Amino acid sequence: MPRPTWDKLDSARRERVLHAAMAEFGRHGYSGGSLNVIAREAGVAKGSLFQYFADKFEFFAYVAEQTSLAIYAEMVPHLDGGPRAGETFLGFFQRLVDVWIDYMAAHPLERAVTAATTMELDPQVRQAVREPVHRLYAQGVRPLLEQAVADGALAADTDVDALLSMLVLLLPHLALAPFEPGLDSALRLHGTRGRARSTAAHRLISVVFAPHLVVAP
Amino acid sequence: MPRPTWDKLDSARRERVLHAAMAEFGRHGYSGGSLNVIAREAGVAKGSLFQYFADKFEFFAYVAEQTSLAIYAEMVPHLDGGPRAGETFLGFFQRLVDVWIDYMAAHPLERAVTAATTMELDPQVRQAVREPVHRLYAQGVRPLLEQAVADGALAADTDVDALLSMLVLLLPHLALAPFEPGLDSALRLHGTRGRARSTAAHRLISVVFAPHLVVAP
DNA sequence: CACAAACATGACCGGGTGGTCATAGTGTGA
DNA sequence: TCACACTATGACCACCCGGTCATGTTTGTG
16 A cells, blocks of 8 residues: 555656665565665665655565566466366466466566565564465465366365465465575476375475385385 | 583573573564563673674574574484384384474474574575584484485485485474464365375475365376 | 682664654646 | 645654673682
């Protein structure tokens, strides 16, 4: 909820401010990000920032939301059709994540902001920033899940809301994982030789070991 | 590397300082944590903190390392024997994670510090704090991996170092996941009906969907 | 007891923070 | 040309930060 002034702003100026804010908040997160730095880098007086946003939190929340929207806009074309002909539901989501990862690779600024919001420690800030993301998921992903349930690809008793919440939490981690030093594709994680059935933590563990297991558990 | 004074300290006082530091750093992370608050909560003059540690970073690194050591000490008895008779290597690690999760449930302070270090944004701080953890893994977990390779439980061409690095990155997330609001066990993630083979991201996705998939991909 | 070494203390420092506000500038419509 | 609403600006505010240091206290030792 930026002030009306923000929308009436000269777009070049608005872009400069947004860009500087993404860079600063992306580097240092919400509490560590400095409004002084943002104003300086954007070539704008600090006072101006408070003409656009009520306070630092609203500013950060706006930056986070805009970033989510930008990513979402990139995903929409791939969401639209649902699974392609002959594509499994799982394969469909795998493809979506690949698209997201490619986007992250091409947009370091958006990636940094995503990381900053994902890594946010303060529960209040984290939740407030996750809420609009949740809305986007509810709009773009929820119908896909419901369709999958209707098609029989997902179990009829699937708790769609719970599944949606989990996706909101997990997918950013997945999209960011390839850019974590030490977790890159050089680890030869492609291909699997094993499988496991167990609790959630167990299955995540199996993900780690799958490419290395000779004997299926 | 705390100053010598720290070790010669009255243990009650030392414990108060450590406790206050874990609480504060656990809540607000490294950059957000306040030495003033720590000193006040510990009932100690701020100047004293600088008699024990050279600066804030060394202090934080020490707190993080002590927390890792405390957790590690709890795990040692379960690491010692390696897999039990009849236990698969994967099942063994699954059991370790369960132990870790139980520990986290019983020790919110250690859990908060783990979260703060895991969520740390600054790459330098994150890496510096992860290094001693890596050493612990190299000491406690690496032999298990090597043994598994020798036993044929893991593929002979397994890159043990890479696998170790990945475990250092992933396991804390797994241990913390059950305490993330919205990711709790109420999601009925136990039991699985499907399996998938694909890239790392794909397999993580399969973890999300496994309990819900009716038809194996 | 005397002396010294070690330690605890909190006032103090420079600097950075989010946020405010009086002022100056700008654009618009009559 | 004037008047008015709007916006850009940066000096300024109170506050908090990590870190220092002179001082007083405690402790160990001969």
